[in-house]
Amino acid sequence: MIAVPLCGYTHHMSKRSYHQFCPLAYSLDQVGERWTLLLVRELLFGPRRYTDLLNGLPGIGTNLLAKRLKDMEQAGIIRQRLLPPPAGSTVYELTDRGRELEEAMAALARWGARYVQLPAPEDDYMGTIPTMAAFVMLFDARIAEDVSITCEVHADHDVFHVTVREGRLDIQPGAAVRPDVVIAGEPKAILNRIVTGPVADGGKFTVESGSVETFARFASAFHFPNGG
Amino acid sequence: MIAVPLCGYTHHMSKRSYHQFCPLAYSLDQVGERWTLLLVRELLFGPRRYTDLLNGLPGIGTNLLAKRLKDMEQAGIIRQRLLPPPAGSTVYELTDRGRELEEAMAALARWGARYVQLPAPEDDYMGTIPTMAAFVMLFDARIAEDVSITCEVHADHDVFHVTVREGRLDIQPGAAVRPDVVIAGEPKAILNRIVTGPVADGGKFTVESGSVETFARFASAFHFPNGG
DNA sequence: CCGAATCCTTATTGATACTG
DNA sequence: CAGTATCAATAAGGATTCGG
Numbered sequence: 001m002i003a004v005p006l007c008g009y010t011h012h013m014s015k016r017s018y019h020q021f022c023p024l025a026y027s028l029d030q031v032g033e034r035w036t037l038l039l040v041r042e043l044l045f046g047p048r049r050y051t052d053l054l055n056g057l058p059g060i061g062t063n064l065l066a067k068r069l070k071d072m073e074q075a076g077i078i079r080q081r082l083l084p085p086p087a088g089s090t091v092y093e094l095t096d097r098g099r100e101l102e103e104a105m106a107a108l109a110r111w112g113a114r115y116v117q118l119p120a121p122e123d124d125y126m127g128t129i130p131t132m133a134a135f136v137m138l139f140d141a142r143i144a145e146d147v148s149i150t151c152e153v154h155a156d157h158d159v160f161h162v163t164v165r166e167g168r169l170d171i172q173p174g175a176a177v178r179p180d181v182v183i184a185g186e187p188k189a190i191l192n193r194i195v196t197g198p199v200a201d202g203g204k205f206t207v208e209s210g211s212v213e214t215f216a217r218f219a220s221a222f223h224f225p226n227g228g
Numbered sequence: 229m230i231a232v233p234l235c236g237y238t239h240h241m242s243k244r245s246y247h248q249f250c251p252l253a254y255s256l257d258q259v260g261e262r263w264t265l266l267l268v269r270e271l272l273f274g275p276r277r278y279t280d281l282l283n284g285l286p287g288i289g290t291n292l293l294a295k296r297l298k299d300m301e302q303a304g305i306i307r308q309r310l311l312p313p314p315a316g317s318t319v320y321e322l323t324d325r326g327r328e329l330e331e332a333m334a335a336l337a338r339w340g341a342r343y344v345q346l347p348a349p350e351d352d353y354m355g356t357i358p359t360m361a362a363f364v365m366l367f368d369a370r371i372a373e374d375v376s377i378t379c380e381v382h383a384d385h386d387v388f389h390v391t392v393r394e395g396r397l398d399i400q401p402g403a404a405v406r407p408d409v410v411i412a413g414e415p416k417a418i419l420n421r422i423v424t425g426p427v428a429d430g431g432k433f434t435v436e437s438g439s440v441e442t443f444a445r446f447a448s449a450f451h452f453p454n455g456g
Numbered sequence: 457c458c459g460a461a462t463c464c465t466t467a468t469t470g471a472t473a474c475t476g
Numbered sequence: 477c478a479g480t481a482t483c484a485a486t487a488a489g490g491a492t493t494c495g496g
Contacts, residue, residue, distance in 0.1 A: 112255030
């Protein structure tokens with residue numbers, strides 16, 4: 001018996017698939033490979049360069065990153081773009097279809113936040129992007145209806161500002177014009193406070209401007225499944 | 229240079245992980261491996277035996293199924309149980325923590341349903357369980373508020389009944405006591421009708437009892453993102 | 457038959473070195 | 477900076493075997 005390939009083309013065999021006509025299996029065929037959803041997370045706040053992605057995902061390996069980016073572009077969830085001069089660098093950004101994954105990622109993250117071990121392991125990585133992404137994914141619109149606060153976040157060497165208003169969340173890079181509260185600290189400590197709630201015991205961060213009470217009200221707009 | 233193993237214990241190296249303190253990365257560490265969420269799907273309607281799972285997931289391979297079941301039990305999302313005599317078989321079932329994945333799976337499935345290619349490829353598999361799972365995952369509680377219908381579904385050689393009432397969905401194995409509508413057909417055709425909506429052009433299924441209009445009202449309680 | 461465990465081949469990954 | 481190339485380690489997929 002001689003094994004005959006399923007298709008006459010020798011170039012890279014059709015991608016591995018579950019071959020099931022099921023919406024869930026289809027989604028997993030598209031975004032279920034290792035690293036894919038974390039790459040989407042890295043792109044939630046705007047375009048990123050190849051090297052940025054490499055730095056944001058320790059352990060991925062450059063060849064695998066290149067392959068994933070190609071696959072994801074093929075799947076229509078990201079696109080490659082050339083920044084106009086003088087920047088001139090090539091960046092990757094989400095398509096609309098890619099951005100629509102946010103709901104699914106949020107559902108996964110909420111499940112994870114209920115059971116994640118605290119405090120954060122010493123040797124786990126945590127950067128600014130995953131922290132801001134956690135704000136997006138743990139946001140609870142119903143709780144947020146009565147909150148109207150802008151919080152400026154200084155994490156590592158990055159600055160973002162997070163606005164909660166009328167049940168909506170908006171996150172932008174850079175400083176806020178008139179923040180109600182400004183916090184600074186390590187990403188791990190900030191996320192730990194959000195996940196754990198008011199009884200946080202994780203690393204340290206400080207309220208640089210505005211009151212601790214204001215920050216507490218701001219933080220209440222996010223799930224803290226382990227804290228109360 | 230001699231490569232030194234990262235850990236002194238020779239027995240199965242600690243599981244692969246992203247090593248990120250991020251709720252999403254944690255979830256993907258727990259349930260992001262290949263086949264895991266499809267196994268959860270297979271268990272949504274009650275305990276299943278090893279062989280049932282093997283048949284429901286063509287391509288998984290028996291060794292990998294055994295490994296996944298062990299990992300999932302370790303992660304606390306399933307448990308092994310011995311059915312009392314005379315059945316006596318060992319079955320696997322979801323824990324509460326495992327059942328809580330339903331929301332995340334539903335979000336993934338809704339994303340998939342928006343973009344899945346129709347009609348179903350000829351060589352794709354589709355069984356009764358994934359079909360019933362799709363009912364769960366594409367259910368829209370808001371639309372369903374005004375629907376109160378029990379639909380008995382005959383797919384392949386299985387029978388389930390699906391009740392929509394007061395914005396809630398209930399699916400049970402077996403025939404219904406007094407179904408409003410009874411349908412029969414291949415799983416693919418049924419799911420195709422749900423995903424595509426009233427303009428279905430996929431395979432055939434028939435309304436055995438009750439009216440086509442009743443079934444249409446029933447089906448309206450589920451998303452059909454490609455159909456209207 | 458049921459529930460795996462074992463063996464073996466292929467595919468994917470992760471780490472590092474290298475190139476336009 | 478943005479990737480390729482190479483290669484060892486690991487994971488997946490399939491067939492067969494083994495003990496209730």
